[in-house]
Amino acid sequence: MGGSCSLRIDSEDDADVEKAAVAAEAEVRRLERKFSRFLPDSLVTAINNAAGLGRFIPIDSETEGLLNFADTLWQQSGGLFDPTSGVLRQAWDFRSDKLPRQDSLDRLLPLVGWERVQRGPGSVYLPQTGMELDLGGYVKEYAADAAASVLRSHGMTNALVDLAGDMQAVSSQGNGEAWRIGIRSPGNGDQAVGGLDLTEAGLASSGNYERCINLNGKRYGHILDPHTGWPVEGLAAVSVSASQCLVAGGIATIAMLLPADKALCWITDLGVPFLAVDADQRVVVQGMDTKAELAETFHESLRWLS
Amino acid sequence: MLPGESKSALLALTSGALLLPAYQHAHADAPPEFTNLGLVYGQYREDDITSDKSAGGDSKRMEVDIAHFFLFAPVAEDWSLALDVTWEDMSGASPWFVGQSASGDPKVIMSAASIRDTRTSVSVTTRYYYDRGNAGLNYTRSSEDDYESDAIAFDASFNSADGMQTYSAAVSVSKDTLEPTQGPTPTSTLKDNKDTRSAWVGVTQIVSKRAIVRFGLSYTYSDGFLTDPYKANDQRPDSRKEWAVDAGYRHFLTGLNGAVKVDYRFFDDDWGINSHTIDIAWHQNLGQDLQLIPFLRYYTQAEAEFFSNQVDGTERFFSDDYRLSAFGAISMGLRVRAGIGDWSVNLSGERYRTDEGWGVYGGEESPALVDSWRVSFGLDYTFK
Numbered sequence A: 001m002g003g004s005c006s007l008r009i010d011s012e013d014d015a016d017v018e019k020a021a022v023a024a025e026a027e028v029r030r031l032e033r034k035f036s037r038f039l040p041d042s043l044v045t046a047i048n049n050a051a052g053l054g055r056f057i058p059i060d061s062e063t064e065g066l067l068n069f070a071d072t073l074w075q076q077s078g079g080l081f082d083p084t085s086g087v088l089r090q091a092w093d094f095r096s097d098k099l100p101r102q103d104s105l106d107r108l109l110p111l112v113g114w115e116r117v118q119r120g121p122g123s124v125y126l127p128q129t130g131m132e133l134d135l136g137g138y139v140k141e142y143a144a145d146a147a148a149s150v151l152r153s154h155g156m157t158n159a160l161v162d163l164a165g166d167m168q169a170v171s172s173q174g175n176g177e178a179w180r181i182g183i184r185s186p187g188n189g190d191q192a193v194g195g196l197d198l199t200e201a202g203l204a205s206s207g208n209y210e211r212c213i214n215l216n217g218k219r220y221g222h223i224l225d226p227h228t229g230w231p232v233e234g235l236a237a238v239s240v241s242a243s244q245c246l247v248a249g250g251i252a253t254i255a256m257l258l259p260a261d262k263a264l265c266w267i268t269d270l271g272v273p274f275l276a277v278d279a280d281q282r283v284v285v286q287g288m289d290t291k292a293e294l295a296e297t298f299h300e301s302l303r304w305l306s
Numbered sequence B: 001m002l003p004g005e006s007k008s009a010l011l012a013l014t015s016g017a018l019l020l021p022a023y024q025h026a027h028a029d030a031p032p033e034f035t036n037l038g039l040v041y042g043q044y045r046e047d048d049i050t051s052d053k054s055a056g057g058d059s060k061r062m063e064v065d066i067a068h069f070f071l072f073a074p075v076a077e078d079w080s081l082a083l084d085v086t087w088e089d090m091s092g093a094s095p096w097f098v099g100q101s102a103s104g105d106p107k108v109i110m111s112a113a114s115i116r117d118t119r120t121s122v123s124v125t126t127r128y129y130y131d132r133g134n135a136g137l138n139y140t141r142s143s144e145d146d147y148e149s150d151a152i153a154f155d156a157s158f159n160s161a162d163g164m165q166t167y168s169a170a171v172s173v174s175k176d177t178l179e180p181t182q183g184p185t186p187t188s189t190l191k192d193n194k195d196t197r198s199a200w201v202g203v204t205q206i207v208s209k210r211a212i213v214r215f216g217l218s219y220t221y222s223d224g225f226l227t228d229p230y231k232a233n234d235q236r237p238d239s240r241k242e243w244a245v246d247a248g249y250r251h252f253l254t255g256l257n258g259a260v261k262v263d264y265r266f267f268d269d270d271w272g273i274n275s276h277t278i279d280i281a282w283h284q285n286l287g288q289d290l291q292l293i294p295f296l297r298y299y300t301q302a303e304a305e306f307f308s309n310q311v312d313g314t315e316r317f318f319s320d321d322y323r324l325s326a327f328g329a330i331s332m333g334l335r336v337r338a339g340i341g342d343w344s345v346n347l348s349g350e351r352y353r354t355d356e357g358w359g360v361y362g363g364e365e366s367p368a369l370v371d372s373w374r375v376s377f378g379l380d381y382t383f384k
Helices: A014-035 A043-049 A061-076 A085-090 A102-111 A139-153 A245-257 A260-270 A292-301 B003-018
Strands: A005-009 A118-120 A123-125 A159-163 A166-170 A179-184 A192-198 A202-207 A212-215 A218-221 A237-242 A274-277 A283-286 B035-046 B054-056 B063-076 B079-092 B095-100 B106-110 B115-130 B133-144 B147-159 B165-178 B192-208 B211-224 B239-253 B258-269 B274-286 B290-301 B327-340 B343-355 B372-383
Touching: A005 A014, A005 A139, A014 A043, A014 A061, A014 A139, A014 A159, A061 A118, A061 A123, A061 A139, A061 A245, A061 B003, A085 A102, A139 A159, A139 A166, A139 A202, A139 A245, A166 A245, A192 A202, A192 A237, A202 A245, A237 A245, A237 A260, A237 B003, A245 A260, A245 A274, A245 B003, A260 A274, A260 A283, A260 B003, B063 B372, B133 B165
Parallel strands: B054 B106
Antiparallel strands: A005 A159, A118 A123, A159 A166, A166 A202, A179 A192, A202 A237, A212 A218, A237 A274, A274 A283, B035 B063, B035 B372, B063 B079, B079 B115, B095 B106, B115 B133, B133 B147, B147 B165, B165 B192, B192 B211, B211 B239, B239 B258, B258 B274, B274 B290, B290 B327, B327 B343, B343 B372
8 A cells, every 4th residue: 555554543442443444454455356456456557457358348436436436536636636547657757867758648647538538337448548547546445434434343442544644534542632643743753844633534635745746946746737747746745634534545646636725725715625736846734733843844844755 | 647646556556466367266257348338220121922822811020119228237236237128019910821922822911900019028137257258147027018028048158267268157047928919810729827047057168269150059948828819720730849059250351451350050850840041240440440241141040840831731830930930031131330439330231031032941832932121220338
């Protein structure tokens, strides 16, 4: 799932905790096996391999639900979120300092187009060879929710799932206090630069910080506009909290794709707690706390999880 | 996107998420998203019978005009509804019996007067979607001047956890009543019944990056009046057991942007008929919205034990119906599908030719073997 994952469970019965933790971990692995586009026997790989083959691939309700959710993200973002845009990464190498040639992007752009993905009842079909579905943008968030759901079904009433920064809290801590989530500054020990109290809610983050190409004073982040194939020029990073980690992740993803001013306006209006950093490294916060004296170092050292 | 839309955005995202299994205890499958409706008009034309094959009656064989309407729509949270209505207008003459020319060659005597009939069929399917598949219940009523049929079918499919296999099964029963129209040619019954029960199982497997294979097995048992009441020399057993195995293979060829589909079916029954069908089709994608599908089908069957051009009326069973004779058939055609926004246009044309010499089984050649044309034009519309 990329990054370190942890489960925190407050319970008095160690045997039950053990069982619940094993089941939650198995649930996360199940979702990874099913939806990873890197695993050769995943369902997503099967869908991608059948692209242009002329036949719908049968999918279960969970996959259909995730695709419906992708459709909601696509609609709400005005088409900026596109689960078929992953193919554009073939042209971009963010480990190099080279920009892609326009003609290699032009070759890939016709393969992007969520609106062309054919979804029937219980099935899906990518109509063109080379088209790819990538649910990586939100499956980790869904997995955090699913693991939390497994913990609940095992009777765990106080728990926190953390999948490399995508978190879902099951109620509060055992002592009744909220889970205190710190947004940490790696360069500054365990000190939190921002944070929030999480009770029965999710937190997800998205950033354009880590993978990028700096060339001639211009920064090219890894979040790409599906219409042009070039990086969006929006926020640098955002963390969002919502009732479900999946919803938080969806909001964070859309916010990253929108132009920064529009994104801040939209997300403020949603009324959800968030913490955003724009390209000029200004921090905007709603419903989370941040310490003013730490805000300045925030942009330099923040370990954004993507 | 305007800021004012944000509240509905949160609602849309949340309600979209809450449909997922992780937020529910019940793992219900999602219903279909789209409504699809369409109309197809088709013509089926049999070639006229030539004078060297026929010794009397009308030389004009059957013509059928077909109109088909279909609707497929989500109706409730986990349900869909499909409606199919077909109208057929049939006219022409059909083989009445096979006689002999002066030189001893078998010749068909066609029915004297032109047959005219219309058939209306209404089929309703409700389908329930569950976690790993769906199940459907279908009722079909078909009605002609001389034939009524009621059929009920149930089917279910189940996908494996990784979605690589789909297992399917179906059962159906039908109850038919025939009441032949009384005209210038006598009929062998005034009113009778026929019952049919059948079962089918199948599996579809994704075998490689670009290939899919499918297998199926079916069994059908019919009893009642199985004879053609309009034919003079036709007396068939009052039961029939049929088995069929079929297999299909689909392979996509990236370089050609097309897929080859090969299907094979073996059929066997307790009347002595068995048959092989090989179907080969090529699906050529041309751009986003156009698909050309040329296809070729070869069919060969062995004759029924009781088939003969010169029937012996003292036997328990006999028939000179060309459909029970040994023959080979080749059909070839082209289908064209074009998508225009939410609309799709489907055109097809098919030529069917039969010849005793094309079959792999020996037997008497029936002079009544038929060649035909089939064309259709369809339009369908998909919306949310």
